[in-house]
Amino acid sequence: MEAKRRLTICLAGNANVGKSAIFNQLTGLNQTVGNWPGKTVERAEGTLHFKGYTIRIVDLPGTYSLSAYSKEEMVSRDYIAVEKPDVVVNIVDASALERNLYLTIQLLELNAPLVVALNQVDFAAKKGIKVDAERLSEMLGVPVVPTVATVGMGMQELLSKVVGVTEKAPRSMNVKYGREIEQGIKKLEATVKIGLPQLSSRYPPRWITTKLLERDEDVSKKAEGEKGLAILSEAAEIAEQIEDVHGEPSSVVITSERYSLASRLARSTVSITSPPRVDMDQRLSAITAHKILGYPILAGVLAGVFSIVFVAGGAMVSVLEELFDAVIVPGTESFLRGVLPPIWLRLVSGGFVWGVGAAVTIVLPYIVPFYILLAVLEDSGYLPRAAFLMDNLMHKIGLHGKAFIPLLLGYGCNVPACVGCRIMETDRERFLAGFVVTLVPCTARTVIILGLVGRYLGVPAALGLYLVDLCLIFLLGRIAFRVLPGEPMGLIMEMPPYRMPAAKSILKKTWARTKDFVYIAFPYIVGGSVLLQFLSVYGVMSVIADFMSPLTTSWLGLPSITGIPLIFGVLRKELTLVLLANLGGTFDFASILTPIQMVVFAVVAMIYVPCVATIAALSREFGVRRAITVAVLDSILAVFVGGLAYQLLSLVH
Amino acid sequence: MPEEPEISELLELVKTFTQEGSAARIDQIASRMGRSLKEMQRLADEATRSGLTSKTPVGIRLTDMGEASVRKHREEYIHQTHLHGGSLTGRVRRFLEGNVRDWHGHWRHHGFDDESLPRFYENLENLQGRIEDTVSLANLRESEKCTVVLALGGHRMVRRLAEMGLTPGTEVTIVRNAPLHGPIEIFVRGVSLALGRGIASRVLVKPLTSSRASTTV
Numbered sequence: 001m002e003a004k005r006r007l008t009i010c011l012a013g014n015a016n017v018g019k020s021a022i023f024n025q026l027t028g029l030n031q032t033v034g035n036w037p038g039k040t041v042e043r044a045e046g047t048l049h050f051k052g053y054t055i056r057i058v059d060l061p062g063t064y065s066l067s068a069y070s071k072e073e074m075v076s077r078d079y080i081a082v083e084k085p086d087v088v089v090n091i092v093d094a095s096a097l098e099r100n101l102y103l104t105i106q107l108l109e110l111n112a113p114l115v116v117a118l119n120q121v122d123f124a125a126k127k128g129i130k131v132d133a134e135r136l137s138e139m140l141g142v143p144v145v146p147t148v149a150t151v152g153m154g155m156q157e158l159l160s161k162v163v164g165v166t167e168k169a170p171r172s173m174n175v176k177y178g179r180e181i182e183q184g185i186k187k188l189e190a191t192v193k194i195g196l197p198q199l200s201s202r203y204p205p206r207w208i209t210t211k212l213l214e215r216d217e218d219v220s221k222k223a224e225g226e227k228g229l230a231i232l233s234e235a236a237e238i239a240e241q242i243e244d245v246h247g248e249p250s251s252v253v254i255t256s257e258r259y260s261l262a263s264r265l266a267r268s269t270v271s272i273t274s275p276p277r278v279d280m281d282q283r284l285s286a287i288t289a290h291k292i293l294g295y296p297i298l299a300g301v302l303a304g305v306f307s308i309v310f311v312a313g314g315a316m317v318s319v320l321e322e323l324f325d326a327v328i329v330p331g332t333e334s335f336l337r338g339v340l341p342p343i344w345l346r347l348v349s350g351g352f353v354w355g356v357g358a359a360v361t362i363v364l365p366y367i368v369p370f371y372i373l374l375a376v377l378e379d380s381g382y383l384p385r386a387a388f389l390m391d392n393l394m395h396k397i398g399l400h401g402k403a404f405i406p407l408l409l410g411y412g413c414n415v416p417a418c419v420g421c422r423i424m425e426t427d428r429e430r431f432l433a434g435f436v437v438t439l440v441p442c443t444a445r446t447v448i449i450l451g452l453v454g455r456y457l458g459v460p461a462a463l464g465l466y467l468v469d470l471c472l473i474f475l476l477g478r479i480a481f482r483v484l485p486g487e488p489m490g491l492i493m494e495m496p497p498y499r500m501p502a503a504k505s506i507l508k509k510t511w512a513r514t515k516d517f518v519y520i521a522f523p524y525i526v527g528g529s530v531l532l533q534f535l536s537v538y539g540v541m542s543v544i545a546d547f548m549s550p551l552t553t554s555w556l557g558l559p560s561i562t563g564i565p566l567i568f569g570v571l572r573k574e575l576t577l578v579l580l581a582n583l584g585g586t587f588d589f590a591s592i593l594t595p596i597q598m599v600v601f602a603v604v605a606m607i608y609v610p611c612v613a614t615i616a617a618l619s620r621e622f623g624v625r626r627a628i629t630v631a632v633l634d635s636i637l638a639v640f641v642g643g644l645a646y647q648l649l650s651l652v653h
Numbered sequence: 654m655p656e657e658p659e660i661s662e663l664l665e666l667v668k669t670f671t672q673e674g675s676a677a678r679i680d681q682i683a684s685r686m687g688r689s690l691k692e693m694q695r696l697a698d699e700a701t702r703s704g705l706t707s708k709t710p711v712g713i714r715l716t717d718m719g720e721a722s723v724r725k726h727r728e729e730y731i732h733q734t735h736l737h738g739g740s741l742t743g744r745v746r747r748f749l750e751g752n753v754r755d756w757h758g759h760w761r762h763h764g765f766d767d768e769s770l771p772r773f774y775e776n777l778e779n780l781q782g783r784i785e786d787t788v789s790l791a792n793l794r795e796s797e798k799c800t801v802v803l804a805l806g807g808h809r810m811v812r813r814l815a816e817m818g819l820t821p822g823t824e825v826t827i828v829r830n831a832p833l834h835g836p837i838e839i840f841v842r843g844v845s846l847a848l849g850r851g852i853a854s855r856v857l858v859k860p861l862t863s864s865r866a867s868t869t870v
Contacts, residue, residue, distance in 0.1 A: 065816040069809070096843035099818050215768065215808075247779030248803075248821060249772040251812050256820040263842070285845075289838065291831050388847045391836040400849050401836060487764065490810070491836050491849035492817055 013091035015062035016496040021149035066106045068218035088112040094124035101262035114142040136269040141172040184238040214251040281498045316365035324357035355529025366443040370412040375509040379501035398481025400491035403433045410440030416513040418617040428486040438610040444574035521613035528571025557646040608638030661726040678712040727784040768808040776803045791854040799858035818842040
């Protein structure tokens with residue numbers, strides 16, 4: 001009895017169909033987000049209680065297909081086939097039924113116990129599209145529940161159908177192909193069952209057979225591992241026969257047939273109630289993706305976002321700094337005085353508490369607002385338009401338009417931006433995007449640029465530095481693109497319609513990205529802060545500064561004390577200025593540095609090794625070797641460009 | 654052997670008639686090409702003299718040499734028009750390539766692989782109508798409609814496109830065509846898709862709107 005009352009279900013569906021909205025509706029706050037074991041693919045899980053059942057929900061990544069094309073698709077199909085959840089809830093977009101049913105058909109082929117959530121029926125109705133859910137349910141042979149996830153409509157019924165399916169399995173539709181393919185499947189299926197017993201125990205034999213005929217890389221490899229070479233060559237023979245008849249790659253033939261089935265299903269269930277008309281969405285799209293107007297709009301939107309973040313954030317920073325300087329740090333010190341020996345006290349208050357304070361003064365005023373605004377742009381559908389506009393430029397550095405999104409995230413903090421590179425399709429593109437992201441000046445680096453160059457030399461000079469950085473990103477991206485082996489991928493991206501973003505989803509996205517900062521970067525910032533105090537207590541810093549001085553004084557033309565903040569900026573970039581002030585004994589940087597030195601200092605701080613937290617994020621996403629390579633490259637580049645700037649500026653002045 | 658465009662056109666039509674399962678009669682070919690019967694007769698005689706076609710009781714059919722000639726014509730056309738395009742760099746590159754002797758090997762320079770190449774040849778074989786009637790998706794203007802014919806490239810790209818709904822025969826509407834080698838936006842199976850210019854230019858389509866004149870070589 002006890003066992004029966006626990007269910008595991010998973011959510012599967014295309015991107016942009018409201019899958020995460022349904023997940024949020026069902027699980028509320030009972031969620032945990034992590035990675036799939038061994039994969040850099042996000043895995044979200046949650047639990048809920050319904051009619052005495054405890055239901056565990058796994059949110060699969062959004063995919064269009066279940067081929068071996070991407071990590072996300074592999075994760076999804078292996079989860080469904082191997083871990084066999086009790087029910088697979090397939091979320092389909094009612095306004096684009098045909099495309100969505102393509103995945104549904106593949107889920108049926110995997111013999112998944114299916115319930116279909118026909119989502120966004122309200123949005124479809126607005127576009128004049130009505131879907132006959134009952135008819136669709138009859139044809140598919142599985143329950144179909146109309147839902148509107150954003151307002152929670154249909155959730156209860158969805159859950160009772162889920163429970164219903166576990167109690168009495170429905171007879172779902174058999175996916176049938178054309179004559180040649182069916183004959184091929186029939187011929188091979190029995191052999192597969194006998195010849196590949198291990199694989200057949202995990203996946204449905206018919207599915208394996210179909211995949212072999214599609215020349216699926218992963219299934220073929222697994223079959224090869226099971227000594228199924230004879231089966232593979234038989235499959236290849238049949239695939240060739242199919243190709244001879246149809247004159248298309250067998251995978252395209254099978255895809256086409258799935259699509260024509262999807263199209264048949266859609267045609268017999270969808271009715272157009274009103275003629276399509278030019279609506280708000282189309283008008284907005286026409287303007288924002290316009291070949292000329294689109295660019296000034298994009299520039300305006302970005303300028304707006306950055307000025308809101310840095311003007312409002314700057315005000316909040318001074319309040320928070322006041323709070324830490326005047327209340328929390330002295331408070332801790334007076335509380336712990338007498339309890340701890342003086343050196344320990346310095347480590348705790350000057351290291352730990354200060355570190356927490358610095359991290360908070362970066363997160364709250366800058367990163368959170370920035371990511372909220374980006375999430376609004378993303379959910380409303382503007383970011384895909386921006387990616388569309390930027391595609392051309394991105395191709396120059398071997399990436400495509402989608403890479404614009406992690407690049408933007410990088411202006412907040414490089415750590416979530418590295419994680420954000422997962423939206424790129426291939427390993428090569430992910431790494432290329434990750435490398436470029438480390439060159440994007442994050443908020444911490446912006447604080448240095450604004451606090452030094454912006455404050456003493458004026459905003460135009462600071463903007464000039466940004467421009468130099470953009471040129472560097474472009475140049476290095478281009479070099480990296482030439483050096484890294486492999487073919488560049490083109491852009492294939494869905495353009496979701498414009499819609500009103502939902503507050504819940506925005507907050508969740510913001511949290512997911514801030515969480516990357518909190519979990520990955522926060523410990524490094526606090527730890528780095530303690531380490532810095534430790535080093536300064538034991539006087540290690542000046543030794544390092546002396547050692548560095550040939551580089552700092554003669555090549556970069558900086559006073560030798562700047563070696564310390566530059567080196568230790570690796571731990572805490574935003575602290576570089578504070579450290580400089582401490583060492584120089586004043587916050588008036590004009591008395592320590594000449595204007596040229598300010599520029600050089602800012603340039604070096606802007607470009608060199610992102611910071612420990614980013615290195616950690618890089619090595620999590622791309623491996624230790626690549627992370628170290630990027631760090632070393634960035635440092636060399638920083639010293640080179642810094643020195644170049646010094647020589648050039650000295651010539652001019 | 655230098656080939657007049659008319660002969661290649663004749664050969665492609667003969668092939669299309671055969672694919673459609675009917676005999677290639679000279680008068681029917683003439684009416685489809687919009688030429689006079691006499692002119693067509695002369696062209697057919699010339700083709701037969703060169704060994705590209707042979708006479709049948711009702712009309713003409715392709716010889717093996719004729720089949721090879723059609724394939725070569727289609728390969729050259731696709732290579733010239735779709736893979737090098739009309740841009741200056743495309744022309745320069747084409748010039749630098751010189752005379753391609755080994756077509757099979759040459760396609761690999763254009764992103765084809767072991768799995769997609771044999772299929773590509775089959776696609777060419779089964780193509781109905783003249784190759785000159787196909788254009789690349791990237792060449793269409795906003796709000797034009799077309800059907801997908803085939804995609805040129807590696808098997809991963811071809812499969813990806815198919816999965817996003819761009820299978821042969823699918824109807825596509827151009828929503829937006831960004832300037833200066835930017836991406837294009839299309840509407841397919843109820844969804845808007847953005848395709849990079851590189852990918853779009855490798856999707857061959859047949860325009861449905863008749864306003865468009867066939868491309869000039």
